[in-house]
Amino acid sequence: xxxxxxxxxxxxxxxxxxxxxxxxIPAGAAGSNQNVHIDLWNAVSNQxxxxxxxxxxxxxxxxxxxxxxxxxxxxxxNVSGYQSAITAARYDTTGNGDYVDVEVLSTGIxxxxxxxxxxxxxxxxxxxxEIELPDYxxxxxxxxxxxQMTVPYTPMxxxxxxxxxxxxxxxxxxxxxxxxxxxxxxDTTMSSGQVxxxxxxxxxxxxxxETDTAKVASDTQFQVRVLTSGTEYEKATxxxxxxxxxxxxxxxxxxxxxxxxxxxxxxxxxxxxEVSMYRINDTGTKTVLRGTESDEGYEIMTSKLGxxxxxxxxxxxxxxxxxxxxxxxxxxxxxxxxAFTDISGHxxxxxxxxxxGEGLFSGTSTSTFSPDTSMxxxxxxxxxxxxxxxPATTLPDSMENVxxxxxxxxxxxxxxxxxxxxxxKAFYPEQxxxxxxxxxxxxxxxxxxxxPSVSGDLSKFSDSGSVVSWAKDAMTWANAVGIVSGTSATxxxxxxGASRAQVATMLCRYLDYAK
Numbered sequence: 001x002x003x004x005x006x007x008x009x010x011x012x013x014x015x016x017x018x019x020x021x022x023x024x025i026p027a028g029a030a031g032s033n034q035n036v037h038i039d040l041w042n043a044v045s046n047q048x049x050x051x052x053x054x055x056x057x058x059x060x061x062x063x064x065x066x067x068x069x070x071x072x073x074x075x076x077x078n079v080s081g082y083q084s085a086i087t088a089a090r091y092d093t094t095g096n097g098d099y100v101d102v103e104v105l106s107t108g109i110x111x112x113x114x115x116x117x118x119x120x121x122x123x124x125x126x127x128x129x130e131i132e133l134p135d136y137x138x139x140x141x142x143x144x145x146x147x148q149m150t151v152p153y154t155p156m157x158x159x160x161x162x163x164x165x166x167x168x169x170x171x172x173x174x175x176x177x178x179x180x181x182x183x184x185x186x187d188t189t190m191s192s193g194q195v196x197x198x199x200x201x202x203x204x205x206x207x208x209x210e211t212d213t214a215k216v217a218s219d220t221q222f223q224v225r226v227l228t229s230g231t232e233y234e235k236a237t238x239x240x241x242x243x244x245x246x247x248x249x250x251x252x253x254x255x256x257x258x259x260x261x262x263x264x265x266x267x268x269x270x271x272x273x274e275v276s277m278y279r280i281n282d283t284g285t286k287t288v289l290r291g292t293e294s295d296e297g298y299e300i301m302t303s304k305l306g307x308x309x310x311x312x313x314x315x316x317x318x319x320x321x322x323x324x325x326x327x328x329x330x331x332x333x334x335x336x337x338x339a340f341t342d343i344s345g346h347x348x349x350x351x352x353x354x355x356x357g358e359g360l361f362s363g364t365s366t367s368t369f370s371p372d373t374s375m376x377x378x379x380x381x382x383x384x385x386x387x388x389x390x391p392a393t394t395l396p397d398s399m400e401n402v403x404x405x406x407x408x409x410x411x412x413x414x415x416x417x418x419x420x421x422x423x424x425k426a427f428y429p430e431q432x433x434x435x436x437x438x439x440x441x442x443x444x445x446x447x448x449x450x451x452p453s454v455s456g457d458l459s460k461f462s463d464s465g466s467v468v469s470w471a472k473d474a475m476t477w478a479n480a481v482g483i484v485s486g487t488s489a490t491x492x493x494x495x496x497g498a499s500r501a502q503v504a505t506m507l508c509r510y511l512d513y514a515k
Contacts, residue, residue, distance in 0.1 A: 032064075032065050032066055033062060033063065033064050033065075033178070033179050033180070033181060033182065034062075034063045034065070034176045034177060034178055034179060035060040035061070035062060035063070035176065035177045035178075035179045035181075036060065036061050036062075036063045036070070036171060036172065036173060036175065036176045037059055037060060037061075037171075037172040037175035037176075038055060038059060038060075038061045038072065038169060038170060038171055038172070039052050039055065039059070039169075039170040039172075040052040040054065040055055040147070040149075040167050040168070040169065040170070041144060041167060041168040041169070041170040042167065042168070043146070043166035043167050043168055049165075049167040049168075051086075051149060051151060051165060051167055053077045053079060053191050053192070054074045054075060054076075054077050054085060054086050054149075054151070054191070055072070055073075055074055055075070056075060056077075056191035057075045057187040057188075057189050057191055058072070058073035058074060058075055058184075058186060058187055061073075061171070061184070062179065062181055062183070062184040063176070067132075068132060068133050069130050069131065069132055069133065070130065070131050070133055070171075071105060071128060071129070071130045071183065071184040072102075072128065072129055072130070072131070072169075072184070073127060073128045073184050073185070073186035073187065074086050074125070074126055074127060074128070074129075074186065075127075075186070075187060075188055075189055075190060075191050076108070076110040076125065076188065076190040076191070077151075077154070077190065077191055077192070078190055078191070078192045079154055079192070081113065081115045082112075082113075082115055082116055082153065082154035083110060083111065083112045083113045083115075083153075083154070083190070084110065084112055084123060084125075084151050084152055084153045084154040085108070085110045085123060085125030085126075085151065086125055086126050086149045086150070086151055087123060087124065087125050087126065087150050087151070087152055088101070088126070088149065088150040088164075089101070089102045089126060089129060089147060089148065089149045089150070090102060090147070090148050090164070091131050091134075091145050091146065091147045091148075091169065092134070092145060092146035092147070093132075093134050094134065094135075094136070095134065095136040095146075097146075099146075099148060102126070102129040102130065102131050103129060103130045103131070104126055104128075104129050105127075105128040105129055105130055105183065105184070106126075106127045106128045106186065107124050107125060107126060107127055108124070108125055108127040108186070108188050109122060109123070109124055109125075110122075110123050110125055110190070111123075112152075112153045112154075116153040116154065117153070121152070121153055123152060123153070127186040127188055128183075128184050128186045131145070133145075137171075139173050140173055141172075141173060141174060142170065142171070142172050142173070142174070143170075143171050143173065144168040144169065144170055144171070145168065145169040145171070146166070146167075146168055146169075147167050147168060147169045148164035148165065148166055148167070149164060149165050149167060150164055150165070151165055197210075197212050197213075198210065198211045198212055198213060198215075198216050200222050202222065202223075202224040203359055203386070204224065204225075204386060204389060204390040205224045205225075205226065205248065205270075206269075206270035206297075206316070207224050207248065207250065207267060207268065207269055207270070208266075208267070208268040208296070208297075209222055209265055209266065209267055209268075210265065210266040210268070211261060211265035211266065215261045215264075215265055216252060216259075216261050216265065220252045220253065220254050220259060221252065221253045221254065221407065222250075222251075222252060223250070223251045223252075223253060223407060224248060224249070224250050224251075225248070225249050225390055225410060226246065226247065226248060226249075226390075226392070227247045227248070227249050227307075228247075228392050229392070229394070230395070232247070232249065232280070232307055233247055235280060235284050235307075236280045236307060236309050238284060239278075239280055239284055239285060239286040240278065240280075240286060240309055240311075243311060244311070245309045245310060245311050246309070246310045247280070247307060247308070247309050248269075248307070248308045248309075248310070249306070249307055250267070250305045250306065250307075250308060251305060251306075251407065252305060253407035258405075258407065260303070260304060260305060261303055261305065264301045264302060264303045265301070265302065265303070266299055266300075266301055267299070267300050267301075267302060267308075268294070268296050268297045268298065268299045269297050269298045269299075269300075269308075269310055270296070270297040270315060270316040270317075271297050271298045271310060271313035271314065271315055271316060272293065272297065272298075272313060272314050272316055273312065273313045273314045274312045274313060275291075275293070275298045275310065275311070275312055275313035276288075276310075276311040276312055276313075277289040277291060277298065277300060277308060277309065277310055277311070278308070278309045278311075279302070279304070279306065279307065279308055279309075280306070280307035280308070280309055281306075282306075286309070289302070289308070296316075297316055298310075298313065340352075340356075340363055340367060340368060340369040341367050341368065342367075342368050342369055342370065342371065343369050343371055346371050346501060347501070348371060348501035348502070348504060348505050351501070351504050351505040351508045351509075352369055352371060352500075352501060352504050354504075354508050355504035355507060355508055356369070358508075358511075360383060360387075360504065360507055360508075361500065361504055369500065370500060371499060371500055371501035371504075372499045372500070372501060373499060373500050374432035374433075374497040374498065374499055374500075375432065375433055375498060375499070375500055375503050376429060376430055376431060376432060376433060377421075377427060377428060377429050377430075377431060377432075377433040377437060377441075378406075378407075378408035378411075378412070378429030378430060379408075379433075380433050380438060380441060380498075380503065381408065381411045381412055381414075381415045381420065381421055381429070381441065382407075382408050382411040383503075383507065384411075384415070384420060384441060384442075384445050385410070385411035385414050385415065386411075387445075387507075388414070388445075388448070391414065393410060393413050393414040393417055394413065394417065395409070395410075395413045396413060396416050396417065399412055399413065399416055399422075399427075400422075400426060400427060401426065401427060401428050401429060401430075402427070402429055406429070408429050412427070412429060415441075418444075418448060419444055419447070420441055420444045420445055421441060421444075424440065424470035424471075425437075425468075425470060432497035432498070433497065433498050433503075434494065434495050434496060434497055434498060435484065435492075435493060435494050435495070435496055435497075435498050435502065436467055436468065436471035436474070436475055436494035436495065437471070437498075438498045438502075438503060438506060439471060439474045439475050439477075439478040439483070439484050439494075439506075440470065440471045440474040440475075442474070442478060442483065442506065442507075442510050443473065443474035443477055443478065444474075446510070446514065449514070452473075452477050453477070454473045454476055454477050454480075455476070455477075455480055456476045456477065456479055456480030457476075458472075458475060458476055458479060458492065460490070461486055461490060461491055461492040462490045462491060463491050463492055463493065463494070464492060466494055466495060467492070467494045468494075471494065475492070475494060478506075479492070481513050482509055482513065483506050483509045483510050483513060484506060
C-alpha cells in the first residue's frame with residue numbers, strides 16, 4: 001500500500017498553507033474526494049450483518065479516486081449488553097480469498113463491561129482504517145468486498161476457524177457526494193443493537209431448537225431428518241449395538257455451508273418417560289447426553305449438532321399442523337408475516353402471508369421477506385420433499401450437480417427417485433429456478449398422487465412458443481388449473497426466474513388445487 005503517512009503530512013501542509021492565504025485552491029479541489037455509503041453485509045446472504053452496528057454512526061466512507069483508496073470509520077457497539085468494537089480487520093484483495101490487513105489510521109478505547117465473562121476488559125479498537133480498492137471493483141452500482149474482522153467479547157456473526165468474523169463491505173456507488181475532507185473523521189459514539197430470539201420447530205419430527213442470533217445467524221436453515229439406512233446409520237449401529245433407537249441428523253445450513261452454533265443451543269426432542277440419548281461422534285464413538293424432562297419432551301443443551309440417537313421413552317404426538325415444511329427456503333425466523341415491512345401492498349401479500357403461516361416460508365430476516373428475490377432449484381425441491389413428509393429415500397449412485405453431503409442432497413435424491421427432477425433437463429440446484437421448471441416440478445409432484453389431466457391452451461400468450469418441449473404439458477396443466485397465471489394479459493414468461501413471491505403463490509394455489 002502507498003505511503004499514507006506521506007499523504008497525510010502533505011495534506012496537513014497544504015491545509016496549513018491555505019490557512020495563511022499562501023495558496024489558493026478552488027472549493028472542493030481536494031477536490032475529487034467523495035463520501036460513499038457503506039454497510040457491513042452478511043458474508044453469504046443478502047442482508048446486513050449483525051456487525052453492521054459497528055458502522056451505524058459512520059455510514060459515509062471517504063473515497064479518494066486519485067489514490068484509489070477508501071477510508072472507513074467505526075464506532076463501539078453494545079449488542080444486548082455485550083460491549084466491544086472492531087479490533088482488527090483484513091480484506092480480500094483479489095476476490096479469491098487473498099486477505100491483507102487494513103491500514104490503521106486511528107484507534108480508540110472501549111470498556112467491554114462484564115457480561116461476556118465477568119471481567120470488564122479494556123479494548124483498543126480501530127476507529128478508522130484505510131484499504132486500497134481491489135481491481136475487481138467497477139465502482140458502479142452496489143459492490144462488495146469480502147472482509148474479516150475481530151470483535152472480541154461479543155458473539156456477532158458466524159465465526160470462521162481463525163477467530164475472524166466473515167462479512168462483506170457493501171459499497172453503494174450510487175450514494176456518493178463530493179467532500180473537502182482529506183482524512184475521515186470518526187464518530188465514536190457507541191451504537192446499540194439487539195440479539196433476537198430464535199425458536200423454531202421442525203414440522204416433520206417435532207424437534208425444537210431455542211437459541212438467539214448471537215449463536216445462530218438469522219438466515220440459517222434448521223434441518224432435521226430421520227436416518228434409517230446409509231453410512232451414518234451404520235456408524236450409529238456400530239456404536240450402539242443392536243438396541244432399538246431412532247437416529248436424527250440435525251444440521252444448520254446457510255447456502256451450501258454447514259454450520260455449527262456459536263455457543264450452546266437448546267434442543268427439545270418430543271419424547272416422555274425413560275429416555276436415553278447419545279451423540280454419535282465423527283469418529284464412530286458415542287457420547288452420553290444428559291437432559292431434563294418437561295411437558296414438551298426431553299431437552300438437552302449442546303454446542304455441536306450432528307447425529308443424535310434416542311433410546312426408549314414414548315414419542316409425544318406433536319399437534320398436527322397445516323404446515324408442509326419449516327425453514328426450507330428461507331431463514332430461521334418464524335415470526336408471523338405481519339412483521340415483514342416489505343410485503344405491504346405487494347401483489348402477492350395474501351399468498352405470502354398464508355405461505356409463512358403454513359410454514360412453507362419464513363423471512364430472510366426478522367423484518368423482511370424479500371418477495372422479489374429469486375429461489376434456487378435446490379430450495380424448491382427441498383420444499384416439495386417436506387411437503388411430501390420427508391420420506392426415507394435411498395441415494396442414487398450419482399446425481400448430476402448435487403454435491404455429496406450438501407444440505408439439499410437427500411431432497412434431490414428423493415426428487416430423482418420419484419421423477420420430480422432429472423430425466424427432462426440437467427438439474428442445477430444452486431441456480432435460480434424458472435417458472436417453467438417450477439411448474440414441471442409441481443406437475444411431477446402431483447403425479448405421485450394422481451395422473452394430472454393435461455388440457456388447456458397457451459396460445460393466448462404471445463410468448464407461449466418459448467415454453468420448452470419438456471415443460472409444455474406442465475405449463476398447460478398449471479395454467480389450466482390456476483397454479484400459473486400470466487405475468488401480464490399476453491405474456492407467460494416461462495424462462496424468467498421465479499421469485500419468492502411467485503413460488504409462494506404457486507405453492508398456495510397448488511395446495512388449494514390438491515385438496
